[in-house]
Amino acid sequence: MSDEKRNTVHAFRDDSLGEHDAVGLAEAIRRREVSPGEAARDAVARLRAVAELNAVQVPLDPPELRGGTGGVFAGVPTLIKDNTDYAGLPTGHGSAAFTPRPARRHAPFVRQFLSTGVTVLGKTRLPEFGFSPATEYEDAEPVRNPWHTGHSAGGSSGGAAALVAAGAVPLAHANDGGGSIRIPAACCGLVGLKPTRGRVVGNDQSRRLPVDLVADGVVTRTVRDSAAFLAAAERYRRNPKLPPVGLVEGPSDRRLRIGFLLDSPNGVRCDDDTRAAVTDTAAVLRGLGHDVTPVGMDLDPRFTEDFLTYWGMLSFLLGATGRTLGEGFDRHRMDGLSRGLREEYVKRWRDTPGVLRRLRRTREAYAAAFRGLDLVLTPVLAHTTPPIGRLSPAVPYPVLVERILAYVAYTPVDNVVGTPSISLPSARTTPDGLPVGVLLSGRPGAERTLLEAAFALEAERPFRRVQDI
Template sequence: MMAAQGPTGGPAPENGRREAGVTQSRQDTVVHTYGDDALGEHDAVGLARLIRRREISAAEAHRAAADRVRRAAARLDAVEVYADEHTATERDGVFAGVPSLVKDNTDYQGLPTGHGSAAFTARPARRHAPFTRQFLSTGVTVLGKTRLPEFGFNATTEYEDAPPVRNPWHTGFSSGGSSGGSAALVASGAVPIAHANDGGGSIRIPAACCGLVGLKATRGRVIPNADGRTLPINLISDGVLSRSVRDTAAFFAAAERYWRNPKLPPLGLVEGPAERRMRIGLLLESPSGVPTDAATRAAVTDAATALEKMGHTVELVAIGLDGRFAQDFITYWGMLSFLAGAFGKRLDRGFDRRRMDGLSQGLRAHYLRNLRATPDVLRRLRRSRDAYAAAHRGLDAVLSPVLAHTTPPLGRLSPDVPYATLIERLSSYVAFTPLDNVVGTPSISLPARTTTADGLPVGLMFSARPGAERTLLELAFAWEAEHPWPLVPAPR
């Protein structure tokens, strides 16, 4: 398969790149690719139905999406590499013929995998990763690969030496991370669904920033990520970003038909809200004690009130985590950076650790200073499942913010910010999502009813006990039915 290189892999096929921090008029800050082509405003389930009924062809959907992706990428810088060929699809897949993309930390045969890092010389993968095969079993057509920050470590998709991925709701702001490229393309309308994965919030954070649905599943719900399964605590879960709850539900049902973990309760296809009323906990301040900003708190409190009007019971909860949880997670995060630098040459003989960005270098240095604490860190992190279970006892789910404050402007979390400042900013932003990765529990990000003063979405997060994705999806369907969220607006 031939590939046209994107922004961190050589010349891009589109011009018109913009530098971070450039002042733009409000009309010029929105990226909206919806139109009267074959894709329309359909989600993946709707588009697949049209293809099955032969109202449109898979080729027409592919051409329309390819055009939208290139137009969106010219302003959002969300694509790492393009696939020139129309890839084969599974004829009986639920998403047969639906255009999509794979995140560039997962091997797709014939396309390079660069992990968002300038330290790699990315080369074409010899074979699909196991999860890629599971993803393709749904029938999607892959148009290319989406950008992520280096090794997925950052909560924004920004770089020291390349343009950032921009938010289609307002291009002066972050699209989140680490699945920021996928989120930007789905939210802009370029494709209805895209691959994402989550090791500390990397599905849910960009979903919150871009007004999407992002479910991080229970550990082991899908085929284990090759990187994650070798770690002492596997934080990583693969999945998708979508604009509708039914797309996310359909994806996980289809993925389960390809491979199911016998250690987890079967999920099946969730098709709508549950009839029962739920008991929901409300968590407004993060378990690590980071304060929630006023706009985010108001959005989550508003959601709690709306859920009560829908007939659910909502009550305040707290999670009694060890006070060292946040620092322990940073140390573990640092261990991941240390391992990436130590074993990078196994993936690429030309790997140059000196070219790792400032965040990766700072995390690595932090870990080396705390190396001897590793056994205690692992023990305390594993013990956090007890506090999580206690907080969720008797509850169907817990409602919280996804992030401690609203989406930041580009530059605030850039890896060229001095490490001490950057890690403080990240700690005060990414304060809710990591716990579900450590414990291995499912959580989902959904758009709130309110937006920020800059017109950006705000995310709500529902978390639940291990294996309870059905409960989260039923709750998500109910929220979507009562409070449907808008698409990114067309520029006026």
């Protein structure tokens, strides 16, 4: 248990947002019980009420809204992660190495997100360039977890997750290149769906890289919000290469074959609290009539080192091209994690062709593990949410990277292969009262099956909420 006195922060109150999720608030707006303007103003007040979480990067005053704009989330307030362009706002990527300029146009995903009818109230914080699983900085206040402000909110979508969990907004934009939707969802007791590669509009930066790791999405407090978002995104643009998802509204009667994996494919053993959470979830799934059996995943033993080398390549490329991001870019001002990744890559850049070849072959091991299965259940993270400072970029790089690899041991596989997975709160909490997440992963295009299973778990074991502590 943390030595720091527990401090729980949330903004739930008797206003127009109440305890609505995004679907519920949109329904209230459509029934004219709440106006879009009221929802925006109350969300801004809530954002100010949880300022100690340090989760907002660029705030906006509430716009003048007099009517719905259409879309499933018409009038629902939200925020955009600060590594994604929103016209007129700077995109800082969590970095102090440059001064960002205002974006001239919306990123393609932002246009898709706006098609759902949301009202954007600003941008959320992330660790530098999204490299870290904790939203912390060398020379700035960290983003804090609303369940316990002495602990990490996760990363890289830590600002988004902290605000949604605290009730400031019902849902927020997030993206995931190694776990960055699912990790903060697990830390903050949220639902975090990483879609199949190509399910939503492609990320501008990642799709030009040799292995496209990044998928955009949202973090939410309910499964139905994640399902409604994905259905709305599909109405904006459906990828004909993937099976349609449609609107998933509840569990399926289909009996699933679910693999059950506790220790990570690269040999990291999860801690006791995490182990208990996943084991309990497996028991719940069995009780619901699903066939849950142990499974292995025979990854190349170099997978972890290869993934780290790929991250180092990304840091190297950012250091070389960062002047395009804004004024006065200086790669020497990148934080300790970014610098360490880049410096290690410079030592082994000749390995790049082999690294790319092996990473692309990961799909073969993944497919073999899924033979005869519909889903695989694992932890999201190898241990429970760490205290602030443990994963700070100020920690010496060799120590920091060792800690990261012992923490983020499950999620990167789905990024490399491009497969969907969803982080869900388990019924367990840590001795500190923090949430513990579990992960369901599927074959390419299996979002419907993931959401149906998630609905079933949510109904059987309703998710704990920070406002009920």
